[in-house]
Amino acid sequence: MSEGYSDADLFSTGDIFARRELLRVGHVPDRDRIVGRDSEMRQVGAALGPATDGGPPRNLIIFGKTGTGKSLVSRHICRRARKHSQKSGINLRHVYVDCSDADTETRVARELVLQVRDELAPSMDVPVQGIGASEYYRYLWTLLDDVDVFVVILDEIDKLADDDVLMQLSRAEESGKTDAYVGVISISNKIEYREQLNERVNSSLQDRELTFHPYDAPQLEEILENRRDAFLDGVLHDDVIPKTAALAAREHGDARKAVDILFEAGSLAEERDDTEVTSQHVDDAQQRTEVKRFQDLVSGSTPHVKYILRALALLTLNSDDQQFSTSEIHRLYERLAENEGSDPLSHDRVYRLLKEQSFLGITESYHTGGGASKGAFLQHRLMKDPEIVIEALDTGKQDD
Ligand SMILES: Nc1ncnc2c1ncn2[C@@H]1O[C@H](COP(=O)(O)OP(=O)(O)O)[C@@H](O)[C@H]1O
Ligand SMILES: [Mg+2]
Incomplete structure (x- = not known):
């Protein structure tokens, strides 16, 4: 029997986590671990x-x-x-x-x-x-x-x-x-x-x-510090917890997000066979959780909505402008839909679907030049990071 199949190897608990359950969603910390x-x-x-x-x-x-x-x-x-x-x-x-x-x-x-x-x-x-x-x-x-x-x-x-x-x-x-x-x-x-x-x-x-009220960065830091023992000794670089807390504080002081990012950072290190968790893992983990969240957000959407969002993300990424008219988006959307072998929807339908996305906070739609009066343009802006959107749509594609 080769060494790779020893029980210790087969059921290895890895080099990163000591008690990963401390970082799982739904874990209820003891009273002395509840902060602020x-x-x-x-x-x-x-x-x-x-x-x-x-x-x-x-x-x-x-x-x-x-x-x-x-x-x-x-x-x-x-x-x-x-x-x-x-x-x-x-x-x-x-x-x-x-x-x-x-x-x-x-x-x-x-x-x-x-x-x-x-x-x-x-x-x-x-x-x-x-x-x-x-x-x-x-x-x-x-x-x-x-x-x-x-x-x-x-x-x-x-x-x-x-x-x-x-x-x-x-x-x-x-x-x-x-x-x-x-x-x-x-x-x-x-x-x-x-x-x-x-x-x-x-x-x-x-x-x-x-x-x-939302937590501030020091409180988030304390929440994470209290779960440091989720990791094996010496695995976490010093800047990992402060960085994770700062990222979550920037969002809106979401403790769940902070804990999630820390867990993802550890999981990434583990997947890559690294023996330490660094701030690079935190950055990558942040990216990965954003992508997942966006996928959840659009998981119930039709392929056409996804083409529209992809069109808007591509426009945003490839131009200094952040706002685009329905016609600009529609033109690119038509090409994307055709590439996928589907019949594009009309300008009007795309306009309405974009407005729907603005209710979900994915886009923002507003009139320019002459207010809401007749002849005013409707412009749309993507409210999420276009790279995240494209990555989410790419990796989510298989599920369509
Ligand atoms: N004050 C706190 N101290 C320690 N951990 C916390 C604290 N607040 C939130 N958390 C962590 O964040 C997670 C999300 O908190 P939760 O109570 O579900 O938030 P909400 O219900 O407001 O969305 C919890 O499971 C817990 O792990
Ligand atoms: Mg809740």
Whole structure:
């Protein structure tokens, strides 16, 4: 047997990582690894405080951009509230629902039931399909029979198609469906969503509102420092963590992004059989995560939209100008589409598709010369790095 097939070789854990799980999405750091969120933790704690003593929790709405610790802090505090309430003999349960997965009333209701069932009555049979929201609520109220307080975290609540779940939960106790006090922590990444949410959610759900602000570079640095032990000793160059923190701070202080880039940098070093992680790996990792993100963003788009974006990216890359008229883009788009053997869409369709892209923040469209009046030109500008766009469209091509 050759040496390359020894178990140690075959199952090698590499030269870079010691505990890579510390850098995985969804990893919940211990309390002493949560940085710069003391006041937010206190406020979530204050909302749940009465509940740990058997009283009604306050509902809470949390806003803030992605990667500002909203999900982390909410889950962490719920877990602690649950432990703390045990001391006073209070049965507090919490469930976490991501509304980007469970985006209808029935799906959320089912998720609530299944999570509580798994915890409190694993042998109970619950149908996973063929029944509606109201049946799921019946299961839920039965399951909550011995529960004093039930806290529901509804994350990414702006993805939820309707408000019926909110209504049900907010009125459950008052309408006698259950004896448990029900509290809801609603979370949204979209600050713009605030007005709408306030309208949607009935007044009993908006006891308190809390905004999570972005992290600054030193905080991001500390978050990353706290996970240095994800790497083997001596593997990380000194400038890697500060550089990663600076990149993520420039974006909008997104901790998830910072952690992702650090993980990607380590993975790149590993793939290349390097034994150290340098700032070059960080640059390359940044590029790679941007490309992936853009691919996710356009993954549902038609090939024509992709030709249009490629045309705009090529124009941007090959000219000093940053803005292009619909006609300029259309001309290049026609060639690209024909090269791929498809019939190009009309000028008007391309114009409308470009406007759609501007809603997604991929492009920006505006009038020049004479404002929005008749005869004014519509110009379009790519809001992403053209090299990233082209690389993403190239590597994403096989999947089309
Ligand atoms: N204050 C923090 N301390 C340590 N790690 C953090 C902190 N905030 C965020 N993170 C890390 O970033 C990831 C994303 O945070 P998350 O709570 O999911 O952000 P949000 O829900 O606001 O989008 C978390 O899984 C965690 O790894
Ligand atoms: Mg989140």
